[in-house]
Amino acid sequence: xxxxxTDIETGxxxxxxQIFNLVVRIICTGxxxxxxxxxxxKLINIVDPTKKQKKASEEKAQELLKQLGKGNxxxxxxxxxxxxxxxxxxxxxxxxxxxxxxxxxxxxxxxxKETIILPFxxxxxxxxxxxxxxxxxxxxxxxxxxxxxxxxxxxxxxAGCTFINIEVQQLTDKWYGESQKLAAAVFSLAHKLxxxxxxxxxIDVFLQMRSDRDHEVTAMMKATFMSLWDGLSSDNxxxxxxxxxxxxxxxIDQAILRRMPIRLNVPMPDVQQRAKILEIVLxxxxxxxxxxxxxxxxxxxxxxxxxxxxxCRHASVARVHEHLKSERDSEMxxxxxxxxxxxxxxxxxxxxxxxxxxxxxxxxxxxxSE
Ligand SMILES: Nc1ncnc2c1ncn2[C@@H]1O[C@H](COP(=O)(O)OP(=O)(O)OP(=O)(O)O)[C@@H](O)[C@H]1O
Numbered sequence: 088x089x090x091x092x093t094d095i096e097t098g099x100x101x102x103x104x105q106i107f108n109l110v111v112r113i114i115c116t117g118x119x120x121x122x123x124x125x126x127x128x129k130l131i132n133i134v135d136p137t138k139k140q141k142k143a144s145e146e147k148a149q150e151l152l153k154q155l156g157k158g159n160x161x162x163x164x165x166x167x168x169x170x171x172x173x174x175x176x177x178x179x180x181x182x183x184x185x186x187x188x189x190x191x192x193x194x195x196x197x198x199x200k201e202t203i204i205l206p207f208x209x210x211x212x213x214x215x216x217x218x219x220x221x222x223x224x225x226x227x228x229x230x231x232x233x234x235x236x237x238x239x240x241x242x243x244x245x246a247g248c249t250f251i252n253i254e255v256q257q258l259t260d261k262w263y264g265e266s267q268k269l270a271a272a273v274f275s276l277a278h279k280l281x282x283x284x285x286x287x288x289x290i291d292v293f294l295q296m297r298s299d300r301d302h303e304v305t306a307m308m309k310a311t312f313m314s315l316w317d318g319l320s321s322d323n324x325x326x327x328x329x330x331x332x333x334x335x336x337x338x339i340d341q342a343i344l345r346r347m348p349i350r351l352n353v354p355m356p357d358v359q360q361r362a363k364i365l366e367i368v369l370x371x372x373x374x375x376x377x378x379x380x381x382x383x384x385x386x387x388x389x390x391x392x393x394x395x396x397x398x399c400r401h402a403s404v405a406r407v408h409e410h411l412k413s414e415r416d417s418e419m420x421x422x423x424x425x426x427x428x429x430x431x432x433x434x435x436x437x438x439x440x441x442x443x444x445x446x447x448x449x450x451x452x453x454x455x456s457e
Protein backbone atom coordinates (compact mmCIF):
# COMPACT_ATOMS: atom_id res chain seq x y z
CA UNK A 88 0.00 0.00 0.00
CA UNK A 89 1.39 3.37 -0.96
CA UNK A 90 1.00 6.22 1.54
CA UNK A 91 0.51 9.56 -0.20
CA UNK A 92 0.41 12.95 1.54
CA THR A 93 -1.89 15.43 -0.18
CA ASP A 94 -2.19 19.22 0.03
CA ILE A 95 -5.20 20.05 2.24
CA GLU A 96 -6.33 23.00 0.12
CA THR A 97 -5.81 21.68 -3.44
CA GLY A 98 -5.91 17.90 -2.83
CA UNK A 99 -2.77 17.58 -5.03
CA UNK A 100 0.06 15.32 -3.88
CA UNK A 101 2.28 17.33 -1.47
CA UNK A 102 5.64 18.47 -2.75
CA UNK A 103 8.93 17.50 -1.03
CA UNK A 104 9.19 21.03 0.38
CA GLN A 105 5.73 20.75 1.92
CA ILE A 106 6.56 17.36 3.52
CA PHE A 107 9.82 18.77 4.86
CA ASN A 108 7.90 21.73 6.22
CA LEU A 109 5.43 19.43 7.96
CA VAL A 110 8.18 17.31 9.53
CA VAL A 111 10.01 20.43 10.79
CA ARG A 112 6.75 21.74 12.30
CA ILE A 113 6.07 18.41 14.06
CA ILE A 114 9.62 18.35 15.50
CA CYS A 115 9.40 22.00 16.63
CA THR A 116 6.00 21.46 18.28
CA GLY A 117 7.33 18.35 20.08
CA UNK A 118 10.46 20.17 21.26
CA UNK A 119 8.39 23.16 22.43
CA UNK A 120 6.06 20.80 24.31
CA UNK A 121 9.02 19.06 25.95
CA UNK A 122 10.64 22.32 27.09
CA UNK A 123 7.27 23.64 28.31
CA UNK A 124 6.78 20.46 30.37
CA UNK A 125 10.29 20.79 31.82
CA UNK A 126 9.66 24.46 32.65
CA UNK A 127 6.32 23.77 34.35
CA UNK A 128 7.89 20.86 36.30
CA LYS A 129 10.69 23.17 37.45
CA LEU A 130 8.13 25.81 38.42
CA ILE A 131 6.19 23.23 40.47
CA ASN A 132 9.42 22.24 42.19
CA ILE A 133 10.08 25.89 43.06
CA VAL A 134 6.53 26.42 44.34
CA ASP A 135 6.55 23.06 46.17
CA PRO A 136 10.16 22.04 46.89
CA THR A 137 8.93 19.01 48.87
CA LYS A 138 7.51 17.31 45.76
CA LYS A 139 10.46 14.93 45.35
CA GLN A 140 10.54 14.17 49.06
CA LYS A 141 6.79 13.43 48.99
CA LYS A 142 7.24 11.00 46.12
CA ALA A 143 10.08 9.22 47.94
CA SER A 144 8.06 8.90 51.15
CA GLU A 145 5.06 7.61 49.18
CA GLU A 146 7.18 4.86 47.65
CA LYS A 147 8.65 3.98 51.05
CA ALA A 148 5.16 3.87 52.58
CA GLN A 149 3.87 1.53 49.84
CA GLU A 150 6.80 -0.80 50.48
CA LEU A 151 6.30 -0.78 54.27
CA LEU A 152 2.57 -1.42 53.97
CA LYS A 153 3.28 -4.35 51.68
CA GLN A 154 5.69 -5.77 54.28
CA LEU A 155 3.07 -5.28 56.99
CA GLY A 156 0.79 -7.54 54.96
CA LYS A 157 -2.20 -5.25 55.34
CA GLY A 158 -4.06 -6.76 52.39
CA ASN A 159 -4.46 -4.80 49.22
CA UNK A 160 -2.94 -1.36 49.70
CA UNK A 161 -5.38 0.13 47.20
CA UNK A 162 -8.31 -1.01 49.38
CA UNK A 163 -6.97 1.11 52.25
CA UNK A 164 -7.53 4.19 50.07
CA UNK A 165 -4.76 6.16 51.78
CA UNK A 166 -4.65 9.90 51.27
CA UNK A 167 -1.47 11.77 50.37
CA UNK A 168 -1.11 12.77 54.05
CA UNK A 169 -1.63 9.23 55.33
CA UNK A 170 1.03 7.97 52.91
CA UNK A 171 3.38 10.62 54.26
CA UNK A 172 2.83 9.36 57.81
CA UNK A 173 2.98 5.73 56.68
CA UNK A 174 6.58 6.28 55.58
CA UNK A 175 7.43 6.33 59.34
CA UNK A 176 5.89 2.92 60.01
CA UNK A 177 8.07 0.40 61.80
CA UNK A 178 7.60 -3.25 60.99
CA UNK A 179 7.47 -5.27 64.27
CA UNK A 180 9.61 -8.10 62.90
CA UNK A 181 12.35 -5.59 61.97
CA UNK A 182 12.61 -4.25 65.53
CA UNK A 183 15.87 -5.60 66.99
CA UNK A 184 14.81 -5.05 70.63
CA UNK A 185 12.69 -7.43 72.70
CA UNK A 186 12.07 -7.87 76.44
CA UNK A 187 15.16 -10.02 76.90
CA UNK A 188 17.40 -7.10 75.82
CA UNK A 189 16.08 -4.87 78.61
CA UNK A 190 17.77 -5.26 81.98
CA UNK A 191 16.29 -4.58 85.40
CA UNK A 192 12.92 -3.18 84.33
CA UNK A 193 10.81 -6.26 84.96
CA UNK A 194 8.09 -4.44 86.94
CA UNK A 195 7.50 -2.01 84.09
CA UNK A 196 7.55 -4.79 81.52
CA UNK A 197 4.96 -6.76 83.51
CA UNK A 198 2.72 -3.72 83.75
CA UNK A 199 2.94 -3.15 79.99
CA LYS A 200 2.20 -6.80 79.28
CA GLU A 201 -0.89 -6.64 81.49
CA THR A 202 -2.30 -3.28 80.46
CA ILE A 203 -1.33 -3.03 76.80
CA ILE A 204 -0.29 -6.29 75.23
CA LEU A 205 -2.86 -8.60 76.76
CA PRO A 206 -5.85 -6.40 75.81
CA PHE A 207 -4.45 -6.21 72.26
CA UNK A 208 -4.01 -9.97 72.03
CA UNK A 209 -7.17 -11.06 73.90
CA UNK A 210 -9.63 -8.54 72.61
CA UNK A 211 -12.30 -11.26 72.46
CA UNK A 212 -12.24 -11.63 76.26
CA UNK A 213 -11.60 -7.99 77.25
CA UNK A 214 -14.54 -6.85 75.10
CA UNK A 215 -16.89 -8.78 77.38
CA UNK A 216 -15.66 -6.93 80.45
CA UNK A 217 -17.80 -3.82 80.37
CA UNK A 218 -15.84 -2.00 83.05
CA UNK A 219 -12.53 -2.33 81.26
CA UNK A 220 -11.47 0.69 79.25
CA UNK A 221 -8.40 0.05 77.12
CA UNK A 222 -5.84 2.78 77.89
CA UNK A 223 -5.51 5.33 75.11
CA UNK A 224 -2.39 6.99 76.43
CA UNK A 225 0.73 5.86 78.22
CA UNK A 226 3.69 7.97 79.25
CA UNK A 227 7.22 6.69 79.84
CA UNK A 228 9.26 9.22 81.73
CA UNK A 229 12.68 9.26 83.30
CA UNK A 230 16.28 10.36 82.91
CA UNK A 231 18.02 10.03 79.55
CA UNK A 232 19.49 6.70 78.51
CA UNK A 233 17.51 4.51 80.92
CA UNK A 234 15.56 2.47 78.37
CA UNK A 235 12.35 4.39 77.47
CA UNK A 236 12.85 4.03 73.72
CA UNK A 237 13.85 0.39 74.16
CA UNK A 238 10.62 -0.30 76.08
CA UNK A 239 8.52 1.40 73.40
CA UNK A 240 10.16 -0.62 70.62
CA UNK A 241 9.92 -3.90 72.52
CA UNK A 242 6.23 -3.19 73.24
CA UNK A 243 5.56 -2.82 69.50
CA UNK A 244 7.49 -5.99 68.74
CA UNK A 245 5.81 -8.08 71.41
CA ALA A 246 2.34 -6.72 70.70
CA GLY A 247 2.89 -7.34 66.98
CA CYS A 248 0.89 -4.23 66.19
CA THR A 249 1.43 -1.39 63.76
CA PHE A 250 3.92 1.08 65.22
CA ILE A 251 3.72 4.63 63.95
CA ASN A 252 6.79 6.56 65.01
CA ILE A 253 6.01 10.26 64.89
CA GLU A 254 8.82 12.67 64.21
CA VAL A 255 8.11 16.19 65.45
CA GLN A 256 9.53 17.83 62.32
CA GLN A 257 7.25 15.70 60.18
CA LEU A 258 4.12 17.32 61.61
CA THR A 259 5.30 20.88 61.80
CA ASP A 260 4.89 21.71 58.15
CA LYS A 261 5.37 25.33 57.28
CA TRP A 262 2.40 25.29 54.91
CA TYR A 263 -0.73 26.68 56.43
CA GLY A 264 -3.20 23.92 57.24
CA GLU A 265 -0.81 21.11 56.27
CA SER A 266 0.18 20.40 59.89
CA GLN A 267 -3.43 19.88 60.89
CA LYS A 268 -4.02 17.55 57.95
CA LEU A 269 -0.91 15.56 58.88
CA ALA A 270 -2.00 15.36 62.54
CA ALA A 271 -5.41 14.10 61.40
CA ALA A 272 -3.70 11.61 59.08
CA VAL A 273 -1.79 10.09 62.03
CA PHE A 274 -5.06 9.04 63.65
CA SER A 275 -6.93 8.06 60.48
CA LEU A 276 -3.96 5.92 59.37
CA ALA A 277 -3.71 4.30 62.83
CA HIS A 278 -7.45 3.59 62.64
CA LYS A 279 -7.10 1.94 59.21
CA LEU A 280 -4.11 -0.15 60.35
CA UNK A 281 -5.29 -0.98 63.91
CA UNK A 282 -4.29 -2.42 66.31
CA UNK A 283 -1.74 0.36 66.37
CA UNK A 284 0.55 2.29 68.70
CA UNK A 285 1.34 5.91 67.89
CA UNK A 286 4.75 6.56 69.46
CA UNK A 287 5.96 10.10 70.15
CA UNK A 288 9.50 10.36 71.48
CA UNK A 289 10.24 13.63 73.29
CA ILE A 290 6.53 14.28 73.62
CA ASP A 291 7.41 17.37 75.69
CA VAL A 292 8.87 19.00 72.57
CA PHE A 293 5.96 17.96 70.40
CA LEU A 294 3.11 18.82 72.71
CA GLN A 295 4.76 21.08 75.26
CA MET A 296 2.73 23.52 77.30
CA ARG A 297 0.73 25.60 74.93
CA SER A 298 1.92 29.14 75.29
CA ASP A 299 1.20 32.55 73.83
CA ARG A 300 4.45 32.24 71.91
CA ASP A 301 3.15 29.25 69.96
CA HIS A 302 3.01 29.79 66.26
CA GLU A 303 -0.64 29.81 65.14
CA VAL A 304 -0.06 26.77 62.89
CA THR A 305 1.56 24.79 65.74
CA ALA A 306 -1.24 25.70 68.13
CA MET A 307 -3.86 24.54 65.63
CA MET A 308 -2.00 21.30 64.97
CA LYS A 309 -1.85 20.61 68.71
CA ALA A 310 -5.57 21.34 69.09
CA THR A 311 -6.38 18.93 66.24
CA PHE A 312 -4.14 16.27 67.76
CA MET A 313 -5.81 16.58 71.14
CA SER A 314 -9.35 16.44 69.82
CA LEU A 315 -8.57 13.35 67.74
CA TRP A 316 -6.97 11.77 70.77
CA ASP A 317 -10.19 12.46 72.70
CA GLY A 318 -12.04 10.69 69.92
CA LEU A 319 -10.02 7.57 70.72
CA SER A 320 -10.89 7.72 74.40
CA SER A 321 -14.61 7.81 73.70
CA ASP A 322 -14.40 4.94 71.20
CA ASN A 323 -14.17 1.67 73.10
CA UNK A 324 -13.93 -0.32 69.88
CA UNK A 325 -10.77 1.44 68.76
CA UNK A 326 -7.48 -0.41 69.15
CA UNK A 327 -5.27 2.62 68.85
CA UNK A 328 -3.06 3.96 71.63
CA UNK A 329 -0.66 6.87 71.99
CA UNK A 330 2.64 6.15 73.74
CA UNK A 331 4.88 9.06 74.65
CA UNK A 332 8.38 9.25 76.10
CA UNK A 333 10.02 12.20 77.79
CA UNK A 334 12.98 13.26 79.92
CA UNK A 335 11.11 16.37 81.00
CA UNK A 336 7.61 15.47 82.22
CA UNK A 337 7.23 18.86 83.91
CA UNK A 338 7.28 20.49 80.48
CA ILE A 339 4.18 18.58 79.38
CA ASP A 340 0.85 20.33 79.31
CA GLN A 341 -1.53 19.14 82.07
CA ALA A 342 -4.21 18.51 79.45
CA ILE A 343 -1.90 16.04 77.73
CA LEU A 344 -0.92 14.35 80.99
CA ARG A 345 -4.62 13.78 81.68
CA ARG A 346 -4.87 11.90 78.39
CA MET A 347 -2.09 9.56 79.54
CA PRO A 348 -3.55 7.81 82.58
CA ILE A 349 -0.76 5.24 82.71
CA ARG A 350 2.54 6.89 83.62
CA LEU A 351 5.56 4.71 84.07
CA ASN A 352 8.71 6.02 85.68
CA VAL A 353 11.80 4.54 84.06
CA PRO A 354 14.38 5.48 86.71
CA MET A 355 18.15 5.41 86.97
CA PRO A 356 19.09 1.78 87.61
CA ASP A 357 19.87 0.66 91.16
CA VAL A 358 22.73 -1.73 91.94
CA GLN A 359 20.79 -4.90 91.04
CA GLN A 360 19.47 -3.37 87.85
CA ARG A 361 22.99 -2.26 86.90
CA ALA A 362 24.25 -5.83 87.39
CA LYS A 363 21.44 -7.11 85.13
CA ILE A 364 22.23 -4.54 82.43
CA LEU A 365 25.94 -5.46 82.59
CA GLU A 366 24.98 -9.11 82.15
CA ILE A 367 22.88 -8.34 79.07
CA VAL A 368 25.36 -5.96 77.45
CA LEU A 369 28.31 -8.33 77.99
CA UNK A 370 26.40 -11.51 77.10
CA UNK A 371 28.07 -11.87 73.71
CA UNK A 372 31.62 -11.18 74.98
CA UNK A 373 34.17 -13.65 76.36
CA UNK A 374 34.73 -12.76 80.03
CA UNK A 375 37.77 -13.65 82.11
CA UNK A 376 36.99 -15.44 85.45
CA UNK A 377 38.26 -12.29 87.23
CA UNK A 378 35.11 -10.45 86.12
CA UNK A 379 32.58 -10.03 88.91
CA UNK A 380 29.54 -8.16 87.60
CA UNK A 381 27.84 -7.71 91.00
CA UNK A 382 30.98 -6.12 92.41
CA UNK A 383 31.38 -3.91 89.36
CA UNK A 384 27.71 -2.81 89.58
CA UNK A 385 28.33 -1.42 93.09
CA UNK A 386 30.98 0.95 91.73
CA UNK A 387 28.72 2.26 88.94
CA UNK A 388 26.53 4.51 91.06
CA UNK A 389 24.92 7.22 88.87
CA UNK A 390 25.43 5.30 85.61
CA UNK A 391 22.43 5.02 83.29
CA UNK A 392 21.86 1.96 81.09
CA UNK A 393 23.32 3.90 78.19
CA UNK A 394 26.44 4.80 80.26
CA UNK A 395 26.90 1.13 81.17
CA UNK A 396 26.66 0.14 77.50
CA UNK A 397 29.20 2.81 76.59
CA UNK A 398 31.58 1.72 79.37
CA CYS A 399 31.48 -1.90 78.20
CA ARG A 400 32.19 -0.80 74.63
CA HIS A 401 35.23 1.20 75.88
CA ALA A 402 36.56 -1.81 77.78
CA SER A 403 36.09 -4.12 74.82
CA VAL A 404 37.69 -1.76 72.30
CA ALA A 405 40.65 -0.90 74.59
CA ARG A 406 41.46 -4.62 74.58
CA VAL A 407 41.40 -4.65 70.76
CA HIS A 408 43.87 -1.72 70.63
CA GLU A 409 46.14 -3.49 73.09
CA HIS A 410 45.99 -6.63 70.94
CA LEU A 411 46.87 -4.73 67.75
CA LYS A 412 49.83 -3.09 69.50
CA SER A 413 51.26 -6.36 70.75
CA GLU A 414 50.66 -8.00 67.36
CA ARG A 415 53.63 -6.06 66.00
CA ASP A 416 55.96 -7.98 68.34
CA SER A 417 54.37 -11.42 68.19
CA GLU A 418 51.67 -13.02 66.02
CA MET A 419 48.73 -13.45 68.41
CA UNK A 420 45.69 -14.57 66.47
CA UNK A 421 43.11 -14.71 69.24
CA UNK A 422 41.73 -11.71 71.04
CA UNK A 423 41.88 -12.19 74.80
CA UNK A 424 38.82 -12.21 77.06
CA UNK A 425 37.70 -9.04 78.88
CA UNK A 426 39.28 -8.76 82.34
CA UNK A 427 37.81 -7.09 85.41
CA UNK A 428 40.67 -4.58 85.14
CA UNK A 429 39.51 -3.51 81.62
CA UNK A 430 36.03 -2.78 82.93
CA UNK A 431 37.32 -0.93 86.00
CA UNK A 432 39.60 1.23 83.88
CA UNK A 433 36.76 2.08 81.48
CA UNK A 434 34.43 2.91 84.36
CA UNK A 435 37.01 5.31 85.85
CA UNK A 436 37.36 7.11 82.52
CA UNK A 437 33.57 7.42 82.26
CA UNK A 438 33.26 8.53 85.89
CA UNK A 439 35.71 11.34 85.23
CA UNK A 440 33.77 12.60 82.25
CA UNK A 441 30.49 12.26 84.16
CA UNK A 442 31.83 14.41 87.02
CA UNK A 443 31.94 17.38 84.66
CA UNK A 444 28.23 16.93 83.77
CA UNK A 445 25.47 18.85 85.52
CA UNK A 446 23.70 16.50 88.00
CA UNK A 447 20.36 15.26 86.75
CA UNK A 448 17.40 16.09 88.96
CA UNK A 449 14.29 14.11 88.28
CA UNK A 450 10.82 13.90 89.84
CA UNK A 451 9.81 10.50 91.18
CA UNK A 452 6.22 10.91 90.02
CA UNK A 453 4.30 13.31 87.85
CA UNK A 454 1.49 15.00 89.72
CA UNK A 455 -1.62 16.21 88.04
CA SER A 456 -3.26 19.23 89.57
CA GLU A 457 -6.89 19.36 88.48
N1 LIG B 1 17.53 -1.14 81.00
C1 LIG B 1 18.40 -1.28 79.99
N2 LIG B 1 18.82 -2.51 79.62
C2 LIG B 1 19.72 -2.67 78.63
N3 LIG B 1 20.26 -1.65 77.93
C3 LIG B 1 19.87 -0.40 78.25
C4 LIG B 1 18.93 -0.16 79.29
N4 LIG B 1 18.73 1.17 79.39
C5 LIG B 1 19.50 1.73 78.44
N5 LIG B 1 20.19 0.81 77.76
C6 LIG B 1 21.17 1.06 76.67
O1 LIG B 1 21.16 2.46 76.45
C7 LIG B 1 20.75 2.77 75.11
C8 LIG B 1 19.82 3.98 75.13
O2 LIG B 1 18.58 3.60 75.70
P1 LIG B 1 17.21 4.31 75.30
O3 LIG B 1 17.37 5.01 73.99
O4 LIG B 1 16.10 3.33 75.41
O5 LIG B 1 17.12 5.39 76.44
P2 LIG B 1 16.04 6.55 76.62
O6 LIG B 1 15.58 6.49 78.03
O7 LIG B 1 14.99 6.46 75.55
O8 LIG B 1 16.97 7.81 76.40
P3 LIG B 1 16.57 9.25 75.83
O9 LIG B 1 15.62 9.82 76.80
O10 LIG B 1 17.90 9.97 75.82
O11 LIG B 1 15.98 9.02 74.45
C9 LIG B 1 20.12 1.51 74.58
O12 LIG B 1 20.27 1.39 73.20
C10 LIG B 1 20.81 0.42 75.36
O13 LIG B 1 22.03 0.09 74.71
